[in-house]
Amino acid sequence: MRVYITVDIEGIAGVVDFSQGDPTGGMDYALGQKLMTLEANAAVDGALAAGATEVVVNDGHGKARNIMPELLHRKARLIQGRVKPLGICAGLDDSFDLALAVGYHAPPSRADGILNHAYHPFMLKWAGVEWDEVGLVAAVAGHFGVSLALVTGDEATIERSEALLPPHVGVAVKKGLTRYAADSLHPEEARERVYAGAKEAVERRSEFEPLRFEAPVVVEETLYYSQQADMVMMIPGMERIDGRTVRYESPTALDAYKTFIATSVVAQHPNVAGR
Ligand SMILES: [Zn+2]
Known part of the structure; x- marks a missing residue:
């Protein structure tokens, strides 16, 4: 096991x-x-x-x-x-x-x-x-x-x-x-x-049961600053909701998670994160 x-x-x-x-x-x-x-x-x-x-x-x-x-x-x-x-x-x-x-x-x-x-x-x-x-x-x-x-x-x-x-x-x-x-x-x-x-x-x-989601998995993220959302918008498939908020849909939970990690890396890049 x-x-x-x-x-x-x-x-x-x-x-x-x-x-x-x-x-x-x-x-x-x-x-x-x-x-x-x-x-x-x-x-x-x-x-x-x-x-x-x-x-x-x-x-x-x-x-x-x-x-x-x-x-x-x-x-x-x-x-x-x-x-x-x-x-x-x-x-x-x-x-x-x-x-x-x-x-x-x-x-x-x-x-x-x-x-x-x-x-x-x-x-x-x-x-x-x-x-x-x-x-x-x-x-x-x-x-x-x-x-x-x-x-x-x-x-x-x-x-x-x-x-x-x-x-x-x-x-x-x-x-x-x-x-x-x-x-x-x-x-x-x-x-x-x-x-x-x-x-x-x-x-x-x-x-115990695995957690499952219906497709598509919809994810919304509000970043701390608008420039982080500006850069996250470079990732294909992103939709801008407002200055700091982006939204995307993924066919599976795994894809949604991978996209989330990608947005997180972009948003935390030293040239982008912070004031
Ligand atoms: Zn930790």
């Missing part, structure tokens, strides 16, 4: 600032890396305890060199490095039996979402619903016929996922107070809960 685990950093217990996920963050970053790696290990252990025979971990944050290879569970393979096809879903395909998302976070509209964002448009709408990174993972997994069986992160993320996605196991490891403050479990307690959640998710795998 093959289990895919995508790991982000903002929803890891003990992480409350972007410096903890930023390679220029010094000791903050070293701590974030360690917390992320050990919480990923808890999910790997849980999956193995429930019968997984192969586990692939994808480093799903920033330039994707956050997980510390030597500290990662030795039974897991690790996908890392920047310019990864499919980004937070790199390596995910129909060869997996199940997908797990560890350390995820809520979109910008959640005041109680610690380190809230969804890649970096101001607002992402997918099939008419405000969407987030967990939803993107669920959509890509669903395209491949794979169920997202576990979501871990802050309470806002777990609440959203329960409301928007097919049934799955949710594990909250902290509660956001503001975008930059949280009330967190001790990392060891968090790891125990992530372990138990991953084990339960894999054991109950036959109960």
Whole structure:
């Protein structure tokens, strides 16, 4: 049984600032890396305890060199490095039996979402619903016929996922107070809960369904600044809704996701992003 685990950093217990996920963050970053790696290990252990025979971990944050290879569970393979096809879903395909998302976070509209964002448009709408990174993972997994069986992160993320996605196991490891403050479990307690959640998710795998969308998948993005939308309009198929908002339709969830990644790269280019 093959289990895919995508790991982000903002929803890891003990992480409350972007410096903890930023390679220029010094000791903050070293701590974030360690917390992320050990919480990923808890999910790997849980999956193995429930019968997984192969586990692939994808480093799903920033330039994707956050997980510390030597500290990662030795039974897991690790996908890392920047310019990864499919980004937070790199390596995910129909060869997996199940997908797990560890350390995820809520979109910008959640005041109680610690380190809230969804890649970096101001607002992402997918099939008419405000969407987030967990939803993107669920959509890509669903395209491949794979169920997202576990979501871990802050309470806002777990609440959203329960409301928007097919049934799955949710594990909250902290509660956001503001975008930059949280009330967190001790990392060891968090790891125990992530372990138990991953084990339960894999054991109950036959109960879960992949997330599917009718074609076409309609995506709307509001960027922070109009010049970002100007440049995103260079991508064929984009429709301009207003100064900062673009819209596009894709035949599949996977195509919609790939186009979203392309818009995100264009909008975040140093010549385009910011004031
Ligand atoms: Zn991240």
